[in-house]
Amino acid sequence: MSGKGVENVVVVCREDETMVWPKSELVTCSEYFRALLFGYFKENNSKSINLTDIAAKTLKSLLTFYRDEYKRQREHDEPNFCRIPFEGGADAKDTMQVADMLGMHEALEECENYFIQTIEIYDQHDLYRMAEHYSRFSIMREIARKWHIRCSSEMPQVECACAYGDSVTCLTCHSRGYKSRQTLYLIGGYCREHLPDCASIEWTEFIKELHCDDDLTTGNGSECNVSRGSPQPNYQYYSRKAEYPGPQNEESRVVALDTDIYTTGGLAAQAMAIDEVWKYDTRRNEWSRVSGMRRARFYHCIAAIGEHIYVCGGYDDNFVVDTLERYHPIFNEWVDLQSMLKGVGNAAYANDESNIYVCCGQYGYKDIHTTDIVQAYNVSTDQWSVLTSYTSPVFSPQSEYGLSAAIVTEDLIVFGGQTERCDAFNMRSKEWRRIADMKFRRMETARVVYGNKLYSAGGYDYRTGDYHATVEVYDATENEWMIVGRQLPRPARSMGMCYVFDVERNLKENESPFSCLRQAS
Known part of the structure; x- marks a missing residue:
């Protein structure tokens, strides 16, 4: 990643794994990096950033997505979708968490699209709680759509779990908020x-x-x-x-x-x-x-x-x-x-x-x-x-x-x-x-x-x-x-x-x- 005239930053991730990335690319893809490296923080003139709560593999996949896929699509208007190489649902959830933490909005949309298209393989209650936490309203809407299809074309006639004090998110109530x-x-x-x-x-x-x-x-x-x-x-x-x-x-x-x-x-x-x-x-x-x-x-x-x-x-x-x-x-x-x-x-x-x-x-x-x-x-x-x-x-x-x-x-x-x-x-x-x-x-x-x-x-x-x-x-x-x-x-x-x-x-x-x-x- 080094080159003449390129200012690099060393990012220290979980378990002291390190990666070197151009500063210009970090600030382009992330609100967090922009504020950290250009704001009034000690890292402003620093050559390294500590992100010990983030796995290096997850961060690298996100940065690669912006460098190789998202950027190329924007510049050349390529017909293919840009994709983050997820390795299953757990990896997608970790990626969404990191993208939300770092303010990577385009990556969040990619995660959202992935979950919408694979929605049937997940526990709907867990997925709804995650979508609600990250304010991913498209996922919440798709959960309601699938619930309507399963129950009826209008108001689902399913017994409400809330009446029994069930702590699990009640999808019946959630779907009633949609027609x-x-x-x-x-x-x-x-x-x-x-x-x-x-x-x-x-x-x-x-x-x-x-x-x-x-x-x-x-x-x-x-x-x-x-x-x-x-x-x-x-x-x-x-x-x-x-x-x-x-x-x-x-x-x-x-x-x-x-x-x-x-x-x-x-x-x-x-x-x-x-x-x-x-x-x-x-x-x-x-x-x-x-x-x-x-x-x-x-x-x-x-x-x-x-x-x-x-x-x-x-x-x-x-x-x-x-x-x-x-x-x-x-x-x-x-x-x-x-x-x-x-x-x-x-x-x-x-x-x-x-x-x-x-x-x-x-x-x-x-x-x-x-x-x-x-x-x-x-x-x-x-x-x-x-x-x-x-x-x-x-x-x-x-x-x-x-x-x-x-x-x-x-x-x-x-x-x-x-x-x-x-x-x-x-x-x-x-x-x-x-x-x-x-x-x-x-x-x-x-x-x-x-x-x-x-x-x-x-x-x-x-x-x-x-x-x-x-x-x-x-x-x-x-x-x-x-x-x-x-x-x-x-x-x-x-x-x-x-x-x-x-x-x-x-x-x-x-x-x-x-x-x-x-x-x-």
């Missing part, structure tokens, strides 16, 4: 041109009206469908968000993981597949670029399971892709997993908590051929298998295109494409059955599942050339499709549609979420 917020996000899409739009609508507003007939005069006043041009969007019931800042592309794939939304790959200008991945932070309304996929692709499959994102198949320019990749947001990296049994592009896809299902898809590029097999990937075993085959009479022959799929209760539902036909494969009986037809033909329609209902938005009718702005919902209990009263801001296909569950503070002025603690005492 749930369910939001639908619409990202991108295509209607004669690439759409960079990003908009949101409260879920209760989105499903406010349902219509059993085909009367589409209700809604937000947007055109129900168009065959020419790209109409101006109508945001009467929607909130505009920060536009997608990446390159203009179509056939990218979008998925939500916790409260973040990721858009992956796509077909950019000059018909080139891209590997770019962008993250949209729904809380901050900000886009940021993260590590790109290992293989450029478009018309691929995507799924969010656990703490990972998976992508497989698709096209890479003139080739069909059979690779599977997994993204871990903590490490901001993609890793290759077991390749598909058969590479396909533009397949219908769905997932549950442990499996990804790839339905049909094209295995040719210039000469289109459709496979009828349904491939299943188990995330625990990293193995592919053939679940069933889908020999729908819709195939004409081997040319079905633009199908969609979703898991609703115990059924894998295949819908959309060139006709209104819908079929369901029961996971338990392993049998196919035909279900109610959709009201419109919807190739490349967006879909989201909520409870036992399947929502299908937008899409394209290849017969008429129309792009749809309408939304249909399938009720699995009634075996019926209905029209949702709220249309899309504008007609589109290949759009990203994501449901995000979050929480926000719900306290009256001067009220504490732990009011029952005072009452119990």
